[in-house]
Amino acid sequence: MKGVIMNVPVTLTTEPKPIPEDVGDTFGAYFTDHMFLMNYTAGRGWHDHRIVPFGPVPVHPSASAIQYGQSIFDGYKAYRCEDGMVRLFRPQAHIERINRSTARMCMPQVDPQDLLAAMVQLVDLDRDWIPHQKGKALYVRETMIGTEGYMAVRPSAEYLFLLFLSPVGNYYAEGVNPVNILVSDSYVRAARGGIGAAKAAANYGASLLATEEAKAKEYTQVLWLDSVERRFIEEVGTMNIMMKIGDEIVTPPLTDSILPGVTRLSALQLLREWGLKVSERQVDINDLMDGVRSGLVDEVWGVGTAAVVSPVGQLTYSDRSVVIGGGRTGAVTQRLYDAITRLHTMPGPDPYGWRIDVPPRAAG
Template identity: 55%
Template sequence: MSSIAVNRSTSLKPRPSDDQLQFGTVFTDHMFVMDYSEGKGWHDPRVQPYQPFAMDPATAVLHYAQAVFDGCKAYRGGDGVIRFFRAEKHAERLNQSCERLCIPQLDPAMILESFQALVKVDQDWVPRKRGTSLYLRPTVIAAEPFLGVRPAKSYLYFLILSPVGPYYAEGINPVKILATDTYVRAVKGGTGAVKTAGNYAASIYAAEEAKHQGYTQVLWLDGVEHKYLDEVGTMNIMVKIGDEVITPPLSGSILPGVTRDSILSLCRDWGLKASERQISIDEVVAAARGGTLAEMWGTGTAAVVSPVGELGYKGEKIIINQGKTGPLTQKLYDAIVAIQYGETNDAKGWMSVLR
């Protein structure tokens, strides 16, 4: 990290208590920034005080959404050690997103060094209470001021940190989701398999409609036939029918979730049948009516797992596992959280330690 310049803030912010933490509302004292210019590549990596950007009104990202991001977490275990969960996978995915949007990829080692450097400076912000964590948001945006649809010639990589509270303050609570065949999140050949800003903006309208109907999230169906499960909200979706755990395959419209990959790995280690295959909403409804729909949950960095207690579809309300968190959902959550906090053997080498 000797190549990374560090300029420490002289005016530190008050840190909230662990009990006050929410998600994405408080940010640490510093940020990591690095520039890209044509002919020079990525250069000038630095840690600096957290501050606003001065941006030309013609900056390309403001007009054409050439922006990608990722999100991972660092955890402070009961032993005081700070650990990152699958940081390498997040760095890899950030570069995959860059490639899809014609953004120059970063050296994966530098992405990981940026994680290390910034968390090292702001390590006092990593909360101590179990269930809390430090959220890392690496982002790349087009920084060239121009109007026109083409790849920019200059970019900005920045990393900000946010201490966050437990997603479930009082234990895992099942959510209600609404399946929509009116709106689509993504189609094969589009940008659904990467984390680009426009994907999330496009999802807000349907999500708000679902909330107005009393649901927490949207269950997205495929964008061609409007019948196969795609994602739920901003998470991957998993269903347990009988003895089979099913999740849609990575067919080009679905984000390759890091938590999704972790859960599939655990299920297979435990001898469960874990299938990556298409599953239609009709198959889910039929399983519910036949009594074989055992559990349903979303997976993602923020929540790890989010159990589904009710599914709405075409006016029908389907109650899953009596509206309660299923035993497998709970077991998966407990297993991953124990790894994240260093409470159990990290046999898969998913955790990396703050140096």
């Protein structure tokens, strides 16, 4: 944890909330007692770094976040490890990604060391909220919004950055069991040249209708196709997609319409270290469906911070459904899930330097 200094001013809550004994399979149903805030003003930069009781923040009715969509976020998790230490999983990679999002949305960059220090301090302060049960964690949500009130269409000159915490269980009700996915042939999540590679709120707003229609048909999520030809696989609404085609692991290449997932990055490194053949190339949805039917494709899975690794048991496209691998979790999918979740909670230093310790303040 060298270089991380915990010195953000703190205002403690006077009304601490009861900490749930078990969050069950909820995701985002609980929020801890405190949050980190800082403000940005053009010409001054970031200022007024502070930790305060969790609660509403005032926003101008004509703020750019409300009127023009200048709103981005990111998120990762803190875990209780087997040696009793609390650790953040790949926070630096998530900070790098939020700074890529700021660049695309004409928003100010954050200082990685300052933000990491605030994360460590906030997680330490509310560490009692971190679930003890296996597979559960403390979700760390970063958010930046434009706050200047004005009417002209231009980037804001003022911003608010928020960091808050939520103890979470499984993202999907199925847990680590295979999920059913609907391939959308009516909607697109993002277009080439747009903001699909940024973790912008607008991308998620664009996905809501298709997702709700899919859930009404009892599908867990939507698999998006490209916006031009409507046939090349891009990503699932909450995770990147991977598949095993013969002896090859394939995932779509990153473009400006696909979010560069941190779990995707971790998975690709592990798969290559295991000596598997890994390709980042386009996959036609028709070829994928045919491959599942023929048995050439026997595993499909998603990877993301919220779900970690989620096997796909069934795909439906144009009213045609295919069951993948007998609807069971495949060997590569299971190995990847086991490896990444092991890295989350293993004792001592991890072999990749992906984790950051959050020692109790009394020991810091």
